[in-house]
Amino acid sequence: MTASEPGVPSAAARAAAGSAGAADPCAPVGLSEVADLLILGAGPAGCAAALRALQLRPDARVVLMDAADFPRDKACGDGIAPHGLDVLRALGVSDAVAGYRSVDRMRLRTPGGAEVATPCRRANHVVPRTVFDARLVAAARARGAVLLRRRARSVVAGGSVDEPVVVVNGDLRARVVVGADGANSTTRRALGIGPNPPEALAxxxxxxxxxxxTSGPPEQLIEMTDEGWPAYAWSFPIGDGRANIGYGMLRSKLAALHGDAAGRTVLHGTLARMLPDQPAHPGTLRAHHLPLSTWRPRQPDGPVLLAGDAASLINPLTGEGIYYALLSGSLAGAAAVTATPARAGAAYRKALDRELGRHLRHTALLAGLAGRRRTLMDSAVRAARHRTELYDNLVEIGLGRGTIPTASVARLALRKLALPG
Ligand SMILES: Cc1cc2nc3c(=O)[nH]c(=O)nc-3n(C[C@H](O)[C@H](O)[C@H](O)COP(=O)(O)OP(=O)(O)OC[C@H]3O[C@@H](n4cnc5c(N)ncnc54)[C@H](O)[C@@H]3O)c2cc1C
Structure with a gap:
């Protein structure tokens, strides 16, 4: 379908309405029409998909659907890596962190007493997700995406082999659907893909x-603990007098050490114990799952694509996921409007592997090693204190698309094989 069909607003008209803030988030969008792209979930992955699709095909009919009203909160450390801002810049969004100062220092502490606090080569930002995500939604609407407030309950691929149509909730039809609906993705379940197992779910x-x-420059603190290793607490100053604080661990470790029922008590209690000088403001504690990229489902062929947390793209070493959500969303949006619907899944899978394949394999190797032998993290942090290039590479691996230097890959793989468990 094109924007020139009767009854269908052109992208330019939709963009004008969106940028003026005049579009009704629940506006009817011609449910009898087939959208070019229907995106389920308007977090970073979903917005990036919309922005990229409309960047490549301004006349595409793109619908962005979310169960929540924006601005909405999302349990997150709010840490935005510079790599995520690179993706946004390429998508034409330059104001996502406007008004928030950058933080270029990170302090890492390991349970074995190793500590490093050095400026990173590129600064991070800490922006509450209520603000960051609402800005992305506004940018997608300004470009012409139609925002729908609705929860996706069913996703059914139908039509013919040559002309597939995906039906959502029985009444919304699209040539391609991007499932960007987060850690408990309905789209992923509809594809028959189960959740991450507890050892790959934090x-x-x-x-x-x-x-x-503090009298010194602001810094992001990451304090690791061997209680339930690998696990850590963080404190990320926002710049408005508050800090985002939190604590996370693997579900498998939580269950093994405390049983599943004790989750809330353990998480809240450990956070309070690890950051005793920073009691959480009442009512702000909120937990959520992190599907780690150590267990990634294979993107199927066809017209239903998974991006961001729905595709288990969270870095297993750091829990960082916004950059990967933005990048994968952008690649999914491109595949959705450049490949035929039947080939969109394969095109997206290839693009993702090209961009992140090596990085994902290497982070899986490092997470396997560090998870089994905590002292490796102590050694890495100790060495990083004296070797800037090692520190920079660790940061790239943890926050971006860094890889292990070729000379070390085989040695580390052998080391992992030799470790028990
Ligand atoms: C406690 C915690 C701390 C974290 N800290 C950081 C950090 O500091 N930095 C970082 O980079 N990453 C962090 N992450 C990871 C990061 O939050 C995620 O990787 C990121 O939000 C993924 O973006 P997304 O767009 O894939 O999913 P989300 O941001 O989860 O967005 C999904 C959207 O889909 C909507 N949705 C869900 N189900 C449906 C449905 N059925 N129908 C319609 N809409 C639906 C939701 O309302 C939501 O708006 C953290 C995660 C947690 C839990």
Whole structure:
């Protein structure tokens, strides 16, 4: 379908309405029409998909559907890596972190007493997701995406082999659907793909607290603990007098150490114990799952694509997921409007592998090693204190698309094989 069909607003008209803030988020969008792209979930992955699709095909009919009203909160550390801003810049979004200062120092502490606090080569930002995500939604609407407030309950691929049509909730039809509906993705279930197993699924609680008073420059603190290793607490100053604080660990470790029922008590209690000087403001503690990329489902062929957390794209070493959500969403949006619907899944799978395949394989190797032998993290952090290039590479691996230097891959793989478990 094209924007020139009767009854269908052109992309330009939709963009004008969106940028003026005049579009009704629940506006009827001609449910009898087939959208070119229907995106389920308007977080970073979903917005990036919409922005990229409309960048490549401004006349495409793109619908962005979310169960929540924006602005909405999302349990998150709110840490935005510079790599995510690179993706946004390429998508034509330059104001996602406007008004928030950058933080270029990170302090890493390991349970074995190793510590490094060095400026990163590129600064991070800490922007509450209520603000960051709403800005992305506004940018997608300004470009012409139609925002629908609705929960996806069913996703059914039908039509013919040559002309597939995906039907959502029985009444919304699209040539291609991007499932960007987060860690508990309905789209993923509809594809018959189960959740991550507990050893590749983390859970973390986030709160807001007063930022620590320090005379030095602001820094992001990551304090690891061997209780339930690999696990860590964080404190990320926002710049408005508050810090985002939190604590996370693997579900498998939580269950093994405490049993599943104790989750809330353990997460809240450990956070309070690890950051005693930063009690969480009442009512701000909120937990959510993190599907780690150590167990990624294979993107199927066809017209239903998974991006961001729905595709288990969270870095297993750091829990960072916004950059990967933006990048995968952008690639999914491109595949959706450049490949035929029947080939969209394969095209997206290839693009994702090209961009992130090596990085994902290497982070899986490192997470396997570090998870079994905590002292490796102590050694890495100790060495990074004295070797800037190693520190920079660790940051790239944890926050971006960094890889292990070729000379070390075989040695590390052998080391992993030799470790028990
Ligand atoms: C406690 C915690 C701390 C974290 N800290 C960081 C951090 O500091 N930095 C970082 O980079 N990453 C962090 N992450 C990971 C990061 O939050 C995610 O990777 C990121 O939000 C993924 O973006 P997404 O667009 O895939 O999914 P989401 O941001 O989860 O967005 C999914 C959207 O889909 C909507 N939705 C869900 N189900 C449906 C449905 N059925 N129908 C319609 N809409 C639906 C939701 O309302 C939501 O708006 C953290 C995660 C947690 C849990």
């Amino acid at each position: 859970i973390a609680v986030r709160g807001y607290a007063d930022a620590p008073h």
